[in-house]
Amino acid sequence: MGRKKIVVTGGAGYIGSHVAIALWQAGYEPIIIDNFSNSEHRIIDGIKSITGQDVVLHEGDCADQDFLIKVFEKEGVVVGAMHFAAFKAVGESFDKPLEYYHNNIGSLIFLIKAMQESQCRNLVFSSSATVYGEPDELPVTELSPQKLALSPYGNTKQICEKIIEDAAKSGMPLKSIALRYFNPIGAHPSALIGELPLGMPNNLVPVITQTAAGIREKLTVFGNDYDTPDKTCVRDYIDIMDLAEAHVDTLVYLERIKEDNCFDAINVGTGQGHSVAEVLEAFQRINNVKVNFVIGKRRFGDIAKLYANVKKAELVLGWKAKYTIEESLKNAWKWQLAL
Numbered sequence: 001m002g003r004k005k006i007v008v009t010g011g012a013g014y015i016g017s018h019v020a021i022a023l024w025q026a027g028y029e030p031i032i033i034d035n036f037s038n039s040e041h042r043i044i045d046g047i048k049s050i051t052g053q054d055v056v057l058h059e060g061d062c063a064d065q066d067f068l069i070k071v072f073e074k075e076g077v078v079v080g081a082m083h084f085a086a087f088k089a090v091g092e093s094f095d096k097p098l099e100y101y102h103n104n105i106g107s108l109i110f111l112i113k114a115m116q117e118s119q120c121r122n123l124v125f126s127s128s129a130t131v132y133g134e135p136d137e138l139p140v141t142e143l144s145p146q147k148l149a150l151s152p153y154g155n156t157k158q159i160c161e162k163i164i165e166d167a168a169k170s171g172m173p174l175k176s177i178a179l180r181y182f183n184p185i186g187a188h189p190s191a192l193i194g195e196l197p198l199g200m201p202n203n204l205v206p207v208i209t210q211t212a213a214g215i216r217e218k219l220t221v222f223g224n225d226y227d228t229p230d231k232t233c234v235r236d237y238i239d240i241m242d243l244a245e246a247h248v249d250t251l252v253y254l255e256r257i258k259e260d261n262c263f264d265a266i267n268v269g270t271g272q273g274h275s276v277a278e279v280l281e282a283f284q285r286i287n288n289v290k291v292n293f294v295i296g297k298r299r300f301g302d303i304a305k306l307y308a309n310v311k312k313a314e315l316v317l318g319w320k321a322k323y324t325i326e327e328s329l330k331n332a333w334k335w336q337l338a339l
């Protein structure tokens with residue numbers, strides 16, 4: 001029997017590419033859709049090298065309904081879809097809100113419609129801890145009340161979750177789980193794929209690796225006057241390999257459950273908080289490399305602390321993070337050197 005096909009939108013992106021490999025290794029066939037707006041073909045080559053297989057790739061835009069429908073028609077029986085294709089830069093979303101709403105929300109609606117036409121029922125949605133806004137209590141659980149999202153990007157993730165929930169409630173055959181990622185870091189241990197930030201990276205670890213590599217002169221630590229033990233912000237850094245496994249486990253779970261329509265959301269983090277200063281120290285220690293940094297002002301929209309309660313992932317999916325932050329930072333550096 002052939003492998004079950006899973007559409008992976010944004011499959012050439014940072015998270016999508018690692019998930020495509022995890023799917024292949026779990027016995028599925030990833031069908032990648034990507035428009036390469038924030039990736040490069042070398043990532044597809046990396047996936048091929050790691051799996052030792054050719055990759056099915058449909059190059060195009062998920063905000064194009066006809067294109068998506070054609071992909072599903074061409075592929076025949078598709079068992080599930082994982083939706084990563086979206087804009088993801090928090091800061092940029094303030095400057096281009098309409099582009100963010102159009103692309104992130106439009107592509108989700110088009111994907112669900114294309115899935116319905118081809119009787120594909122299982123959807124794993126790439127969501128974010130940003131849906132919680134600034135929570136009152138930590139660690140944050142899936143039942144924590146959702147506050148105002150702190151950016152147009154965050155709004156799109158809240159709205160997309162609602163859209164999926166309403167679609168499932170309407171009775172259409174759709175089983176879906178939104179995975180709410182905390183802070184994904186690291187790279188495939190082979191250093192054949194990893195994050196490819198175009199231009200100035202926004203996230204902490206790519207800024208650290210680029211500074212260590214001499215691409216950037218220094219890292220600015222955004223604020224050391226927060227209400228945290230060492231006064232720098234605390235986040236829950238989840239390794240990309242662990243995150244990829246969580247997607248496979250979610251798909252297996254969706255395939256197994258009996259309901260015809262359902263929606264749920266699950267946190268994907270480690271449950272541990274690490275401060276910016278701790279990440280910086282761990283990176284330098286584990287890789288034996290120096291990172292120039294200065295202390296700067298707080299960044300607009302940052303909250304002091306955010307980390308996950310991850311009991312639901314363990315209970316429902318049987319998934320738990322395995323990588324230590326040191327391993328993740330080692331792989332991130334290995335990838336930077338390969339670049």
Ligand code: WQD
Nearest residue numbers: 088090128130183202203204207220221222233235276302
């Ligand atoms: C982490 C910490 C910064 C850069 C964002 C999104 C979230 C998710 C992940 C998904 C913060 C500090 C950073 C720098 C620094 N995105 N920092 N200097 O803001 O927690 O989450 O990315 O697609 O939805 O909101 O992640 O990596 O930007 O920052 O001091 O140059 O590092 O202040 O405390 P964040 P981040």
